[in-house]
Structure formats: structure tokens, C-alpha cells
Amino acid sequence: MTTPHPAPVSGGTIALEARHLVKDFRGFRATNDVTLEIREGEIHAIIGPNGAGKTTLFNLLSGFLTPTSGEVRLFGERIDTLAPHAVVRRGLSRSFQISSVFPTMTVRDNVLVALQSPTRLPGQFWSRLSTLDTLGERADGILADVGLGSAHARLAADLSHGEKRQLEIGISLTQEPRVLLLDEPTSGMGSEGIARVTGLVRQVAQGRTVVLVEHNMSVVAELADRITVLQYGAVLASGAYDDVRRDPRVIEAYLGDEAQL
Numbered sequence: 407m408t409t410p411h412p413a414p415v416s417g418g419t420i421a422l423e424a425r426h427l428v429k430d431f432r433g434f435r436a437t438n439d440v441t442l443e444i445r446e447g448e449i450h451a452i453i454g455p456n457g458a459g460k461t462t463l464f465n466l467l468s469g470f471l472t473p474t475s476g477e478v479r480l481f482g483e484r485i486d487t488l489a490p491h492a493v494v495r496r497g498l499s500r501s502f503q504i505s506s507v508f509p510t511m512t513v514r515d516n517v518l519v520a521l522q523s524p525t526r527l528p529g530q531f532w533s534r535l536s537t538l539d540t541l542g543e544r545a546d547g548i549l550a551d552v553g554l555g556s557a558h559a560r561l562a563a564d565l566s567h568g569e570k571r572q573l574e575i576g577i578s579l580t581q582e583p584r585v586l587l588l589d590e591p592t593s594g595m596g597s598e599g600i601a602r603v604t605g606l607v608r609q610v611a612q613g614r615t616v617v618l619v620e621h622n623m624s625v626v627a628e629l630a631d632r633i634t635v636l637q638y639g640a641v642l643a644s645g646a647y648d649d650v651r652r653d654p655r656v657i658e659a660y661l662g663d664e665a666q667l
């Protein structure tokens with residue numbers, strides 16, 4: 407890849423941090439002593455060969471799996487002991503590899519439902535019409551942000567694969583996350599969808615921290631300030647994209663094919 411990358415933010419606040427994370431599944435170590443730091447404001451990609459433990463790490467970082475040992479911290483606060491909804495309240499939101507969209511609802515209603523999620527708002531909001539108006543305006547704003555303004559009345563089921571991903575990102579944004587975790591946002595897409603979602607990720611990364619698991623190395627090259635490479639559940643390398651892609655161990659892990667990186 408030849409895309410030049412900005413120098414990663416040096417120093418600064420650590421948004422999300424894993425310390426000596428371990429996850430065992432019935433004796434199989436899927437995450438092996440992972441320590442990594444994700445800095446506030448960066449786009450950080452987690453990459454690695456199939457079965458390297460990317461999804462497991464993603465689930466640990468977002469509170470969907472409890473580590474066997476080790477810690478996860480969000481802006482310094484330990485979150486691995488919290489329920490997923492409590493993690494969301496603290497500012498971390500995630501997308502799902504399997505679509506979380508309600509297919510028989512309209513695009514706008516999908517966002518409205520997410521805006522009314524108990525993780526976002528205290529109870530009793532139904533009773534206030536003004537609140538509903540506000541929610542509607544917020545839904546419209548989010549749909550415009552993710553490029554689905556003109557698709558608001560369509561059924562989610564009728565969206566293209568790429569548009570569904572746009573909607574999923576919109577649903578994640580309803581939680582107003584400071585840290586957004588995206589699980590393979592471009593998987594299964596053609597080049598047009600990939601370009602659209604890549605642009606959208608760059609846009610939503612303005613003013614927030616984004617962590618993505620991504621197989622598509624062109625997308626990683628395009629987006630990531632820093633990357634972490636996993637192999638056999640452990641961190642093989644972590645750092646600025648341009649440094650890590652030249653790391654001989656990383657090239658080796660990708661079957662010696664430097665062109666892939």
C-alpha cells in the first residue's frame with residue numbers, strides 16, 4: 407500500500423486499554439496475554455489471519471465476553487467487570503458482525519428504537535411529546551450523517567448490504583459513543599460499498615476513537631493510524647501502520663506476501 411499515513415498522535419489520552427488479557431475456551435487459549443493501548447482520536451485496526459482471535463478480543467474489549475484474566479479499561483476506568491449496557495453508558499459502542507437491524511421496520515424506526523434504548527435515556531420519556539419530537543430530529547440527523555437521509559422510509563430489509571452497514575453504524579451512533587468498535591464493517595461488500603463505508607468510517611471517526619476488526623487490507627491501509635496484529639491469540643506487533651506493515655514478523659504471518667499489507 408502506498409497511502410501515506412499521518413503520524414500517530416503521540417502521548418495523549420489512552421481511550422481503551424487491554425492489560426494482560428487472557429480468554430480460555432474449555433482449555434483453548436483464544437486470547438493470550440494481550441496488552442494494547444488505543445489512543446483517543448485514532449483509528450486503530452485489529453488484523454490477523456483467520457482464527458487469530460480478533461473477534462474474541464473485540465468481544466472482550468466491548469464487554470461481551472468476560473476475560474479469564476486481565477483487565478480492560480475505558481478512559482482509565484475498569485470495564486471488564488461491567489455488563490455490556492453499563493459499558494455502553496460509559497461511552498463505548500459496538501457494531502455486530504451479524505446484523506442488528508430490524509428488517510421489517512423502516513430505516514428511521516430502526517434509529518428511533520435505538521435512540522429509545524434504555525442504555526441511552528432514563529425512563530418516562532414516552533410521556534413527553536417534545537421528547538419524541540427531539541428523538542425524531544435526532545434520528546433524521548443521524549440518518550443524514552450516515553448517508554441514509556433519503557432512505558428513511560424504506561424497510562431495512564430492502565437495503566443493500568452496504569446500506570445496512572451504514573444503518574448499523576447509525577444505530578451505534580445513537581449511543582453517542584466516544585469509542586466506537588466496528589466488526590468488519592466492509593465484509594461481503596463490492597468495491598462501491600467498500601468505498602462508501604470507508605468514507606463513512608473516516609467521517610464518524612471525527613472527534614471520536616474508532617477500533618475496527620478488518621480483513622480488507624486496502625481498507626486498513628486507507629483508514630488506520632495504528633494497527634495491532636494478532637497471531638495465535640497474542641499480539642505479534644502493534645504500532646503505527648507504516649511501521650508495523652514493514653515488520654518482518656508481520657510479513658511472515660501473512661505468508662510472506664508483503665503486497666497484502
Ligand SMILES: Nc1ncnc2c1ncn2[C@@H]1O[C@H](COP(=O)(O)OP(=O)(O)OP(=O)(O)O)[C@@H](O)[C@H]1O
Nearest residue numbers: 431432434436454455456457458459460461462463
Ligand atoms: N465460544 C468459543 N468456544 C470455543 N472456541 C472458540 C470460541 N470462540 C472462538 N473460539 C476459537 O478461538 C479462536 C479465535 O477465534 P476468533 O473468532 O476470535 O478469531 P478471528 O481472528 O476473529 O477469526 P476470523 O478471522 O476467522 O473471524 C478460534 O480457534 C476459534 O475456534
